[in-house]
Amino acid sequence: MITIHGCYRSRALRNIWLCEELGLPFRLVQVVQAYRESAKDAAITTRSPDFLTLNPQGLIPVVEIDGLVMTESLAINLHIARTRGGELGPRDAREDALISQWTLWGATEVEPFSIQILVQLLQRKPEQRDNARLAEAIADVRRPLSMMDTMLEKSPWLVGGRFTVADINVAEVIRYALPAPEVLEAAPRVKAWLAACHARPAWKKIAAEREKEPVN
Numbered sequence: 339m340i341t342i343h344g345c346y347r348s349r350a351l352r353n354i355w356l357c358e359e360l361g362l363p364f365r366l367v368q369v370v371q372a373y374r375e376s377a378k379d380a381a382i383t384t385r386s387p388d389f390l391t392l393n394p395q396g397l398i399p400v401v402e403i404d405g406l407v408m409t410e411s412l413a414i415n416l417h418i419a420r421t422r423g424g425e426l427g428p429r430d431a432r433e434d435a436l437i438s439q440w441t442l443w444g445a446t447e448v449e450p451f452s453i454q455i456l457v458q459l460l461q462r463k464p465e466q467r468d469n470a471r472l473a474e475a476i477a478d479v480r481r482p483l484s485m486m487d488t489m490l491e492k493s494p495w496l497v498g499g500r501f502t503v504a505d506i507n508v509a510e511v512i513r514y515a516l517p518a519p520e521v522l523e524a525a526p527r528v529k530a531w532l533a534a535c536h537a538r539p540a541w542k543k544i545a546a547e548r549e550k551e552p553v554n
């Protein structure tokens with residue numbers, strides 16, 4: 339059994355998505371980000387002493403799997419994919435390399451910008467926004483998205499010609515940019531690929547669960 343500490347409105351969603359795709363049973367221990375308004379009603383937050391014992395960084399997700407206590411949502415997904423990912427995981431070392439490549443690309447080349455778009459547009463009130471930082475993030479995210487658009491000319495999915503954990507990991511970091519939909523205007527294949535990811539039954543199920551959690 340896999341235990342996921344976190345909530346749907348967090349990076350734990352990446353791990354929940356993969357578990358749902360694979361039909362892996364998991365237990366969700368609800369932990370809410372301490373900065374959320376809803377944290378005042380939560381039994382456990384990212385600043386609760388017991389949670390800090392589990393992850394002294396005070397960040398979700400934390401996943402307990404195979405006797406390991408893991409942090410870092412993307413590394414967790416790679417571990418799940420390698421150990422029980424079936425066709426969503428790597429078939430061989432070559433695919434493993436490409437899945438790692440796309441995952442690290444998402445984390446380093448996309449997420450720093452896409453998360454700024456989400457923070458500025460969804461988490462800050464208009465008067466608190468850093469508009470210069472927002473404009474810079476919107477400009478910067480276009481370059482990696484345009485590169486990915488070119489790659490998608492060759493195949494509808496990132497690795498092995500099929501939907502894999504690489505698509506989940508990258509889709510989740512690109513989703514953060516959607517509050518500024520204009521970033522996908524010049525990347526029509528990325529837009530279509532993201533729509534295909536979000537048309538999957540597992541995504542629809544978790545997106546519905548996510549809607550049940552308070553936005554702030």
Ligand SMILES: N[C@@H](CCC(=O)N[C@@H](CS)C(=O)NCC(=O)O)C(=O)O
Pocket residue numbers: 347348349350371372373384385396397398399409410411412
């Ligand atoms: N690199 C980490 C980032 C984890 C992270 O930043 N988690 C956020 C929620 S998505 C968090 O727990 N924030 C709580 C806080 O700042 O108190 C990962 O991918 O797992």
